[in-house]
Amino acid sequence: MPKRHALDGATAAMNAASQVLAVRGKAEPQEFDNADVQWAMRAREGVWAPTRDKQRIHVSLDCAAGDRAATVLRPSLRVFAGVDVDTDIVAQTLSDGIRLVTVVHGPEAPTFFRFPVSLPEGLALEAMPSGGFDVVNLRYGATVGRFYSPWACDSLFRPIQARYELDGNAIVMRIPHEGAAYPVVADPHYSI
Template identity: 65%
Template sequence: MRHAQDGAAAAMSAASRVLVARGRNEPQEQEDPDVAWGQRARDGVWVPTRDGQRVHIGLGAVGGDAVAQVLRPTLRAFVGVDVDTDLLAQTTAGGVRLLTVIHGPDAPTEFRFSLSLPDGLALEAMPSGGYDIVHLRYGATVGRLYNPWASDAMFRPVKADYALEGQSLTMRVQHEGSFYPVVADPHYAR
């Protein structure tokens, strides 16, 4: 238990430093009763869409059995979800942030998130590198996966992008040569 607490503290410290350096335009942690977290990393999270449906985002990782440490009702830490990798899952107004904290060069460069969309919704690639969740009948955007960003311990940008493979979205983070920890942020909002 001590190792998990130390891991959560290290992940929070790294993510906090990077978020403060990025400025005030970042989505703020906030309670949202429409966001429902699973107990383990593999259980993922159910997030609302603008039309009242729910999308499931699965946190695919080697340590999928990692149990969430609930630090506050709006913040969970999944320590050791992969080699040298922790995940801080944060509830925001109408969405979530999945702050991926990469602690060293042995960490993977790809992080998979499975998506389960209700019937009538589809993913549409955006020029920004993100994906909109679109209502097929009306053509309206009902949710958005913003293009991920990443930054190293020296606050230098690290290349991050998505690759879509079926119903799985892979965040690729090219962190080799970076100063660790590296923080990457996939963010969903309705």
């Protein structure tokens, strides 16, 4: 597979993500320059995001090319191009959290993606009937953050049954994309 220039990879990922997100319309959370969200420059180092009780969680991108540097398009938007075979991640900062828009460009891409989550003491992930995970303050029993259930669709806007599983401290997003029209876009989304 030929190597892409980082900016070319970022452009391809943005074009694929924009195509799908534009069709989804007003339901999409808006990008926002939020000082409470801190991105690292490398994929494996991930992002620190706030919780409602003023703590911070850490979400990593566990990918084949973990040392991949971000192409920062603006403070609230960066692209980790080539994080795995035929896969890019468009990382957005939101007013109340983050999105890790995963763009799968072809059939050789993995069908699952791991997002290790580090929580401060006293917080835990709790599975929700919706398929998402709540970040719960164990002392008070209150939800202080939420990983919304994932969605995915292909370039023909056909839904793909993305789902989460918990593997130790990692949220695993499964995207069964066999037979899909590429690119496929999926959306891990965390907010407080």
